[in-house]
Amino acid sequence: MLSSRDTLAILLSLAVTLAASPAISFAQTPPPPRPGADGPPPKPGGGGNGGELNESHADSTGAQEIIGEIWVDNWFRLFVNGTPLLEDSVAYRTERSFNAERVTFSADLPMTLAFEFRDFMENETGLEYIGTRRQQMGDGGAIAQFRDRASGKLLAVTGADWRCLTVQAAPADASCARAQNPDVSLPACAPTRTSVPDTWTAPGFDDSGWPHATVHSARDVGPKHGYDRVDWDRSAKLIWGPDLKKDNILYCRVTVGG
Numbered sequence: 391m392l393s394s395r396d397t398l399a400i401l402l403s404l405a406v407t408l409a410a411s412p413a414i415s416f417a418q419t420p421p422p423p424r425p426g427a428d429g430p431p432p433k434p435g436g437g438g439n440g441g442e443l444n445e446s447h448a449d450s451t452g453a454q455e456i457i458g459e460i461w462v463d464n465w466f467r468l469f470v471n472g473t474p475l476l477e478d479s480v481a482y483r484t485e486r487s488f489n490a491e492r493v494t495f496s497a498d499l500p501m502t503l504a505f506e507f508r509d510f511m512e513n514e515t516g517l518e519y520i521g522t523r524r525q526q527m528g529d530g531g532a533i534a535q536f537r538d539r540a541s542g543k544l545l546a547v548t549g550a551d552w553r554c555l556t557v558q559a560a561p562a563d564a565s566c567a568r569a570q571n572p573d574v575s576l577p578a579c580a581p582t583r584t585s586v587p588d589t590w591t592a593p594g595f596d597d598s599g600w601p602h603a604t605v606h607s608a609r610d611v612g613p614k615h616g617y618d619r620v621d622w623d624r625s626a627k628l629i630w631g632p633d634l635k636k637d638n639i640l641y642c643r644v645t646v647g648g
Contacts, residue, residue, distance in 0.1 A: 442489035443619040444479040452497035455539040459620045461490040461613060462507055462532040469504040469591035470497050482508055490616035494539060499647030503546060504591040507532050507630070507640045515572045515579040516560030516638050527567050529634040531611035535626045536646070546646040547626035553600035556631040557584045558639035590641055597643050603629040610634060 450470065458476075460466060465482040468475045476493050509530035512520050518528045536546040560581035566572050572579045589595050605627045611634065631637030 442480075442616045443492060444489060445492045446476070446479070446494075448475050448493050448495040450475060450495045450497060452495075452501075454499060455494065455496050456536055456545065457539050458493045458495065458534065458536045459490065459622075460493075460532075460534040461617045461620065463488060463530050463611065463613070464510040464528075465508045466532065467506040468493075469502075470495065471501050472504075472589075472592040482510065488614040488616055490619050492620070499545075500593075500645055501647065502591075502593040502595075502643060502645045503534075503536070505532070505534070505640075505642045507642060509638045511560070511638050514558075514560055514574050514581045515566060516558075516581065516636065517567060517572055517579075520572060525567060525572070527561065527564065527635040528638070529611070530630045530637060530640075531606060531613060531628050531634065532630060532642070533613070533617075533622065533626055533628045535620075535623055544623055544625070546644060547623055548603070548629045548642075549625065549627045550602050550605050550629075552603040552629060552642050552644045553597040554603040554629065554631060554640050554642040555584065555586065555597075555600040556633075556637045556640050557586055558582070559631070559633065559636045560638060561636070564635075586641060590643070593645065595643075600641075600643070601632075603642060604632045606630055606634060 450473070458468070460468070462478065465478045465480070467477045475495055476491065478489070479491060480489050507530065509528045510518055511528060512518055516527060517525060519525050532548060534548045535544065537544055558581060561567070561572070561579045562582070563578040566576065566579035569576060569579065574580055587595075590597075606629065608628060611628045611630075613628065629642070631640050
């Protein structure tokens with residue numbers, strides 16, 4: 391039987407042995423690399439998650455089957471030959487409603503494409519995030535392309551040949567974004583409204599007095615989620631009114647195949 395002195399000697403010997411062992415034997419195994427950490431960087435403007443692409447089929451009549459692809463900051467409604475065809479699947483009142491739409495429909499050429507474009511605004515001042523530290527003027531931007539479904543032939547793209555009329559612009563001055571209580575009664579926050587006949591979507595409507603669309607760079611627009619889900623033709627351009635921040639509601643038209 392071991393004496394107390396022998397037991398103590400054994401314990402001291404074990405302690406010395408453990409203290410002399412290499413420290414690395416007690417090191418933790420490093421965690422595995424995060425999935426995708428070493429993958430390619432996200433596409434410019436895409437936010438890295440690919441965004442949203444909503445695909446649909448619109449009930450319409452015509453001899454030609456067409457695929458339309460549309461991205462707008464923030465919301466749109468599309469008319470073809472004066473008839474409503476498609477509305478953005480994400481509601482206008484949704485904050486940061488960035489998404490792309492791909493729609494298949496039938497139409498006869500020539501066809502008139504008429505868009506209502508809207509940038510998000512909380513009220514007629516044109517501002518967003520009102521009452522928060524992020525209170526600011528928004529900015530818009532739109533791009534679209536249309537192809538023949540059977541042949542893939544490009545039929546139309548957004549560009550400077552489109553006619554675009556700004557029907558709501560605000561605020562009157564950028565200083566409105568710094569107002570503690572922005573309201574349309576303040577001169578800096580006042581909106582400008584332009585009235586347009588209800589027939590503005592019809593093929594026979596005279597839009598010759600409307601200004602041409604303004605083409606904007608991707609850097610200026612900063613297209614986000616959904617934009618990178620579409621293979622845009624190089625001729626398709628981002629358009630809006632002349633002022634990305636103040637122009638909030640636009641009507642844009644073009645006639646294809648006339």
